[in-house]
Amino acid sequence: MKPTRIPYGPQKNKDEQVKVSYRHISTHEDASFAIKEYCQPRFTNTFHFHHGYEVILIVKSAGHVYVGNKVMNYHAGEIFMFGPGLVHCFSSDNLPRGAGEVAHAIVLQFTDDFMGKDFFDTLELRKVKELLQQSVYGIKFNNKLPSLSTLFFGFRPNQQMRNLILLLQILEELSLRSKESALLLTDDTRKTHYKESDSKKLASIFNYVFENYHHHVDIRAAASLACMSEAAFCRYFKRNTHKTFSQFVNEIRISHATRLLIGKENNITDICYACGFDNVSYFNRQFKIHQGMTPREYRKVFIESNAGSPFLRPTD
Template structure:
């Protein structure tokens, strides 16, 4: 697999970077990876977040910690109803404080956090609020205070017990950056066309493989059958429509790329443990 390798620019006389990315419409949505660890706080926007083989809806307040060389992207719904997308992002290399720093005995909890981040970590609740506050403070501080605040963030996260790990162990272990860019092309094809017919045969054509060979290839690298991957993408989009749009369950079914209402209801319940109607009514009550 070969997502786009991105070079993260660190300002001169700085050991790590913090940037506020603001777009008038949508995030670029580039499927990419880099050597730096990444902490991303979504300030404004909604859509689908993809980390490794994990796909989930995101909204303002979404906070994730992504390990080095883990492919990821944020893609907005089209059109972006909010009209603006903004994120605050910290990037740092593992050796930004010197190669042996995180090998010190006192740093073993943070070292363990960095190891777990190779699958991506979602942070929620009080801890997310605390980290978001520290990130915004780093924007305005200089000198040693910036480094101390970043270390404080890592300390807080290393003590966070309810880590919600995102990507599967199988996906992380299967990443091979010397492989062809087939899987990258397939991911992009699915994300751009999942509301239409994205059959296994069409995806196989994008990958320039036979359907049988592609089926083995996709499952071998993502540890998930192709059809299940597509279904989960569609259900994630359906959840957004059920919550944010004034649409009937039948309308959501077809807008999400399903052709059969009965099948949509069955697949939705198998993933969310709720019927679409129940899911919609629960959120409407909030």
């Protein structure tokens, strides 16, 4: 079963709106689960959800991941798991990239009955079942699991039994490490599952913010994408995301700022403007609200925590 090199999400023209869509989990030939590999210059802003489960290894890339109603950074080497119905989207950094660089991910997809209706109810798989139950909130496993990551590269074409064993081994490893290296990404499933009709409407709004957060974001433009008046849009956005539009925009900007702060080449003022803020004092206040510390303190914590270890990062 050869991993398929296909774009991460549909290709789009510059002026096309990105859509949120339900994606049927495809398989190859008679396989009971899917193995996919995505390689392209950057991950596209495609919001979607599945009927089944998805496990993703980020081989190479960095940027923002939107899960349910939360946004955070992601880094190479991290593993994500999403349960049925959980809307998610990976967006690569809009930082300058070197020639020939690609965003690379390996994705495993399966349904809860791909091995039979009661397969995960067996005693031997009780921890895996707990993992599946937790995945409805979204799970991120940190990037200190290189031995686990290597399992993703063990899949081979036309070796269905080997591939099945590898999938079960990955699920077992994730279930055993869930307490020590996993982070639940959302805290309330009522806030993380959208109706498909609402998801499609929100998709163009989210994409607009992702594409423009580093400079001007106009709430009137966002409202027009939803075909609403500004007042109606504000109520609609708050009802569906449980945050105001300005809170969402600031969350994206602060998330981007944390990535810029881990480098030494930019000063705080430059980072403020690079993330779309036009006032340093406001930037500092918003950063402390979201991160619990000032930008300067955040950079200091990162430098101290990474002394001698290139893998540790501040908590997003």
